[in-house]
Amino acid sequence: MAVLKVKFTKTKRDKLAQILWILNWVSVVSGIILFSLGLFLKIEIKKRNEVMAKGDINSVPNMLISVGVIACIINFLGGKICYDCSDANKFSRWKLVMLPYIVCTFCFTFCILVGALMCYTMRNDLEESLYLGLRDAIKFYKDTDIPGRCFLKKTVDLLQIGFRCCGNNGFRDWFEIQWVSPRYLNMASKEVLDRLKSNVDGKFLVDGVPFSCCNPSSPRPCIQYQLTNNSAHYNYDFLTEELNIWMKGCREALLDYYTGIMRSIGIAALLIWLFELSVLIGVRYLQTAMKNVLLLGDLDGESDGWLLENSFVETAKYNINIIKNLGKANQISTVSGMNDPNIDVQNTDCDKTNITTKSIPAAR
Numbered sequence: 001m002a003v004l005k006v007k008f009t010k011t012k013r014d015k016l017a018q019i020l021w022i023l024n025w026v027s028v029v030s031g032i033i034l035f036s037l038g039l040f041l042k043i044e045i046k047k048r049n050e051v052m053a054k055g056d057i058n059s060v061p062n063m064l065i066s067v068g069v070i071a072c073i074i075n076f077l078g079g080k081i082c083y084d085c086s087d088a089n090k091f092s093r094w095k096l097v098m099l100p101y102i103v104c105t106f107c108f109t110f111c112i113l114v115g116a117l118m119c120y121t122m123r124n125d126l127e128e129s130l131y132l133g134l135r136d137a138i139k140f141y142k143d144t145d146i147p148g149r150c151f152l153k154k155t156v157d158l159l160q161i162g163f164r165c166c167g168n169n170g171f172r173d174w175f176e177i178q179w180v181s182p183r184y185l186n187m188a189s190k191e192v193l194d195r196l197k198s199n200v201d202g203k204f205l206v207d208g209v210p211f212s213c214c215n216p217s218s219p220r221p222c223i224q225y226q227l228t229n230n231s232a233h234y235n236y237d238f239l240t241e242e243l244n245i246w247m248k249g250c251r252e253a254l255l256d257y258y259t260g261i262m263r264s265i266g267i268a269a270l271l272i273w274l275f276e277l278s279v280l281i282g283v284r285y286l287q288t289a290m291k292n293v294l295l296l297g298d299l300d301g302e303s304d305g306w307l308l309e310n311s312f313v314e315t316a317k318y319n320i321n322i323i324k325n326l327g328k329a330n331q332i333s334t335v336s337g338m339n340d341p342n343i344d345v346q347n348t349d350c351d352k353t354n355i356t357t358k359s360i361p362a363a364r
Contacts, residue, residue: 007303009302014086017082020282023282024076027075031067035065038061039061042062051250052129059118078105085286109276123262130254135168138177157211159250160250166209166245166246166250167213171243171245173249206226207225213245222244285306289304
């Protein structure tokens with residue numbers, strides 16, 4: 001029994017072909033949109049590539065770019081097919097192509113759905129990449145004279161100013177590393193030497209942050225150093241007073257930024273997927289309706305169109321049987337005196353009287 005069978009007259013078939021021709025061109029535009037969204041996300045990720053660890057975070061934009069290009073090609077071909085389907089004589093040229101085209105389009109629409117879902121599932125990978133990348137960037141903040149690292153100070157400062165954040169998880173991350181270059185330390189100062197000796201690794205650690213952590217909206221002049229020393233500043237209590245530096249960590253700020261972008265892209269991809277699915281359903285109805293017209297021989301008569309010729313269960317069983325029987329076509333019959341392990345042998349007795357009728361006759 002056919003699934004969702006609909007009866008089409010010639011007028012309905014012609015209108016369906018014309019509507020699908022227009023929708024396929026709209027789908028070409030949606031493919032361009034997918035390509036543009038993937039390219040935009042790739043550029044945004046590349047902008048902060050210095051503070052991200054290498055990983056699979058580019059898989060989503062690459063997926064969207066690839067799907068967008070394929071969408072343009074498939075829907076361009078689909079527009080040509082639907083345009084020709086308004087004429088039964090022209091349809092005969094596409095008769096053998098229609099079903100493979102529908103199968104390929106179904107796989108393509110599934111890829112759009114996967115790309116949309118990936119926008120919501122890559123948050124953990126992105127968070128880990130940002131954590132590791134920011135950790136290393138802050139660690140090498142002081143290395144302004146080392147090739148390959150000299151740009152990190154500027155990158156981190158611009159990042160903290162632009163996203164109003166400080167440190168990886170928060171401003172206290174700067175307390176745990178030496179972010180002041182040794183070339184700017186006065187080694188003749190007793191305070192500097194005491195700090196270097198007090199640390200096991202010989203690092204110059206201070207309870208301070210770079211200037212880029214300062215909040216310019218604060219009415220009080222920025223306090224960068226001795227943030228935890230109440231006596232070092234007048235009328236100051238770091239435990240109760242809101243500090244005049246950014247409190248949010250850069251990992252959280254960047255994660256919120258990229259999550260917002262990917263959420264918007266995911267919604268757009270889901271809408272495009274629903275649109276492509278509806279076009280695919282219409283093409284399937286058109287293909288089956290035109291096929292039945294040719295079988296009936298009356299090009300101006302009515303014909304049935306459906307999504308599946310048989311029920312879902314029967315279609316599934318049929319496809320499973322095809323998969324199971326794929327390897328059986330390569331089986332070779334056994335020769336006389338030899339046993340093929342792939343064929344069930346009913347009787348292994350060498351007595352000729354027990355040989356079954358299906359056995360290979362003995363050579364004469």
